[in-house]
Amino acid sequence: MKNEKVILIGAGLCGLYTAFLLQKKGIEVLLLEANTRIGGRIKTITGTTGVTMEMGATWFGNQHSHILEVLRALEIPYFKQHTQGISLFETMSFVPPQKFEISDSEEPSFRIVGGTATLIKKLISEIGIKNIKTxxxxxxxxxxxxHLIVTDSVGNSYSADKVISTIPPNLLVNSVIFEPNLPENFTQLAKKTHTWMGESIKFAVEYKTPFWKEKKYSGTLFSQASIIQEMYDHSTADNFGFALKGFLNGGTSVLSLEQRKEKVIAQLTALFGLEAKDYIAYVENVWREEPLTFQPYEQLVLAHQNNGHSLYKRPFQNGKLYISGAETATQNPGYMDGAIAAAKTIALEF
Ligand SMILES: Cc1cc2nc3c(=O)[nH]c(=O)nc-3n(C[C@H](O)[C@H](O)[C@H](O)COP(=O)(O)OP(=O)(O)OC[C@H]3O[C@@H](n4cnc5c(N)ncnc54)[C@H](O)[C@@H]3O)c2cc1C
Structure with missing residues (x-):
């Protein structure tokens, strides 16, 4: 058992799972989280009907062995994404959408029963809420x-033997001051490290009935022609709550919520009929407006650029400061699987 005190910055999936692993090694941990909410890019909203709607991370597949292993170990059930029925592909606004069916032999995507936040809640209960300061x-x-001294925006300081940051790298180097400075090549790398989905807009529409399924549609849509770019059925595992959920065109971040909602409902009505207007709730999350996730880049940065770079493997401040988070993982970086993989890699150092 090591008699160390470790501070983890950020209570997203990576911070929480790292804390869980370090505690198992007998290490004292304190998680410091800027938000009032725990979970970072995992954000599940529960509608009035009980349907859970993911504004952040949702799916994983058989290739995501790290997260699958964690879900099995924590006995968290998951289920296959519904894709049966007619799926739609809109190429142009003035021609009807193409119809296609997704074969059952396609590699499945999975979702967590009760929403992705089930994993976050389970980790919080394992770690102990007293060890997380929001x-x-x-x-x-x-x-x-x-030691390292970590100071917050109102001047409170915390001392630790070691610190692990899980803040997305581009945000980290633009929002935290380091004394002594981090090496310039690292700072430049972090500024050019993509934060997965940081630019995205997620939406969900809650309904009383799955009227699209009743009309033999799967709820899956790909569109190059309208505000919704990608969408899937988002009904609960036991089919008691119903919603459609997906991604909006990033350019619509300049519109108001009301304007986006109006366009979404119009597109759904055109595709699935008048029942689309009879929604219970419209919810959305514009991630590029989340200052604890997204920081505009100084120059064009491509999806996953510099994710898993070798510079993220070495500690700084004389071996006391580690830079972690989903984007630093060498396997499936940017994804939940990467967040778990990064946590496992860092935990091996202790
Ligand atoms: C819209 C969207 C859809 C996604 N879909 C999927 C998907 O389907 N499948 C998948 O595998 N992945 C998906 N992802 C990616 C997935 O959410 C991430 O890989 C994962 O949640 C990252 O976890 P993390 O802990 O590394 O980072 P984060 O979740 O970003 O956690 C970092 C934490 O640091 C905190 N923080 C920031 N600054 C400070 C500070 N100065 N001081 C203290 N705390 C700070 C933040 O508030 C946050 O809680 C999606 C992400 C988004 C946004």
Missing amino acids: NTKITLIKEENH
Whole structure:
């Protein structure tokens, strides 16, 4: 058992799972989270009918062995994404959508029963809520003798033997001051490291009935012609709550919520009929407006650019500061699987 105190910055999936692994090694951990909400890019909204709607991470597949292993170990059930029925592909606004069916032999995507937040809640209960401090935005990490001193935006300081940051790299180097400075090549790399889905807009529409399924549609849509670019059925595993959920065209971030909602409902009505207007709730999340996730890049950065770069493997501040998070993983970086893989890699260092 090691007699170390470790501070983890960020209580998203990576921070939580790292804390879980370190506690298992007998290490004292404190998670410092800027938001009032725990989960980071995992954000599940529960509608009035009980349907859970993912504004962040949702799917994983058989290739995501790290997250599958964690779900099995924590006894969290998951289920196959519904894809049966007629799926639609809109190429142009002035021609009817093409219809196609997704074969059962396609590699399946899975969702967590009760929503992705089930995993977050389980990890919180394992770690203990007393070890997680929310509303604590770190702005300074300073090396002092054999310790690191971490200071938040209102001047509170915390001392630790080691610190692990799980803040997305581009946000980290643009929002936290380091004393001494991090090496310039690392700072430049972090500024050019893509944060997965940081630019995206997620939406969901809650309904009383799955009227699209009753009309033999799967709920799957791909469109190059309208506001909804990609959409799937988002009904619950036991089929008691119903919703459609997907991604909006990123350019519509300049519109208001009301304007986007109006366009979404119009597109759904055109595709599935008048029942689409009889929705219970419309919810959305514009991630590029989330300052604890997204920081505009100084130059064009491509999807997954520099994710899993070798510079993320080495600690700084004389071996006391580790840079982690989904984007640093060498396997499936940017994804939940990457967040778990990164946590496992760092935990091996302790
Ligand atoms: C819209 C969307 C859809 C997605 N869909 C999928 C999917 O279907 N499948 C999949 O596998 N992955 C998906 N992802 C990616 C997945 O959400 C991430 O891989 C994973 O949640 C990242 O976890 P993390 O802990 O590394 O980072 P984050 O979840 O970003 O956690 C970082 C934490 O740091 C906190 N923080 C930031 N700054 C500070 C500070 N200064 N001080 C203290 N705390 C701070 C943040 O509030 C946050 O809680 C999606 C992401 C989004 C946004």
